[in-house]
Amino acid sequence: LLDLDTQALSLHTTWNSFLLSLTDWATLRIERGVNKDLDSASEFEMSDIFYFARRGVESIMDDEVTKRFSAEELESWNLLTRSNNNFTYISLRLTVLWGLGLLIRYGFLLPLRVTLAFTGVGLLVFLTSVIGLLPNGRMKNFLSEKVHLMCYRICVRALTAIITYHDSENKPKNGGICVANHTSPIDVIILASDGCYAMVGQIHGGLMGVIQRSMVKACPHVWFERSEVKDRHLVAKRLSDHVQDKSKLPILIFPEGTCINNTSVMMFKKGSFEIGATVYPVAIKYDPRFGDAFWNSSKFGMVSYLLRMMSSWAIVCSVWYLPPMSREEGEDAVQFANRVKAAIARQGGLVDLLWDGGLKREKVKDTFKEEQQKLYSKMLVGTQEDRSRS
């Protein structure tokens, strides 16, 4: 218990110092930038616009946010054409090697994996429906656990995912919420093959819908209709109901809301942190040298993404189970979410960004522009006031 306390304290202090240093850095950067152009005389000059123009064009060429939504650039080449942007003909030997790799991957590995995948999914649907016929009780839970684990492990083999689990003593327990960073739909399979979770999500049609409906027969998951998703109170209520029932499995949630490219962690949506249950953070980090697991949903559909995954060499990843956290006194949901996010980012070696994952599709708020204006005006008007005073 003492351990947890000291850990929580150190997290708190690191969080505070992190916040402070962030604000300091932000101010310093902008001031430095503005200072460079304003030289010694802090007066408005026609050349002041250069600073803003350059910043603007820099962001057009490449901005911090979109860097997170496009696949990571690798330093070395892992014989997959898709991860090398500058793929040109270099030498015969390399091409032969690449061709051989292609043959192995598409001719041998892919069919094997696809068969495994079909088996895994088929078994899941079939067996969970069968278990659903049993009366509720310990037997049912036991069997459902076994079935789920088995099928997910088959799916893991189907993707040839080599997973290293760290700190399994911190695995999520009943009545808690498991929170992880999101890189691809495979995250679910990876986590679920090591423990049983209740999934949260929207009900889809088609194959996904079939799988979802059969899963819920064996053990309770939280599936929402599309209309219910908009109603935040309903979502929160259902989640908290589930969490309060200690016999139900821990909920698995990805608070970023969308797939990020595994070099950073974006802002967590606060919904899942408002419920008040214990949060078990999990950090997932993929090794990009073997295959890029990031799902760029605007570029690839689900099926083509899965095919790409199954024709890579392997998916190597590490999963860290972090010690559980709860909301502290005087902390609101947003601060709590940020604290969890920082812990996950630190463990996984990912960059902790404050930007919103929803920016993939939306626009920005006006308050940030105001801040820039404030800083710039402080430089100009502040000094003018000094002059008039003296």
Place this chain on the structure above:
Amino acid sequence: METALIKYLCRFIKNKNTKTDNLILFRYSFTEWPDVKESSIEATFLQKSSRHRLMLSSLTQSAVLCVSVSSSHLLRLYERFESLDRENRGHLRKEDFQAVRELSMNPVGDRIIGSFFSPGQETVDFPSFVQVLAHFRHTENDRIRDGAQKEPANSTARRLKFVFQLYDQDRDGKISRAELLQVLREMLGMQVTEEQLQSIAERAIQEANQEANQDKDDAISFDEFRKSMEKVNIDHKMSIRFLE
């Protein structure tokens, strides 16, 4: 001749799997050299091999290049162009630029967006996109090209013209007091009072007029603007390392 070449190009470009930097370089460069001989270009495209790349690079070195951007950077810019172009239209509209978060946060963001669009145009295609970005290229490593007919985009004069147009939105060749006030308001927002704004603008106009020693009107002409920028290290302020 140009339309025949364009048709040929379109047929070739439809072959999506040849999305190499050479293709894009060609696609871009064609718009810059309308007087390159058709026969030599056809010859290069008939062979999709490394020879094709060599021929193309020799073309680039000998011909006029308004924008000196290496082919791999051009590829990166093209990918950026494609990622901004969410709906795959092949051109960008104002909304696509506004979706860039940091640009929306920028006080003069709308002006920068406007500078991509020629007056009356609603879309930006890739060559125009690169042309505007080329203003920000570092000048250090430029080689002097013989027989250069067009001035490179990152020359001082063209850069000044670009920035001047950021101020001068109605493109009448002068920055009027009203236009200056507008820019100042955008850069300072609600943080200063109207009087402070007026005094800043007044001083700026006076200074420009003094330096130029020309007509004491209430506006800043391009020459006055240029004179006031003489002491400014434009290359330092306006270069972005990305385009190295």
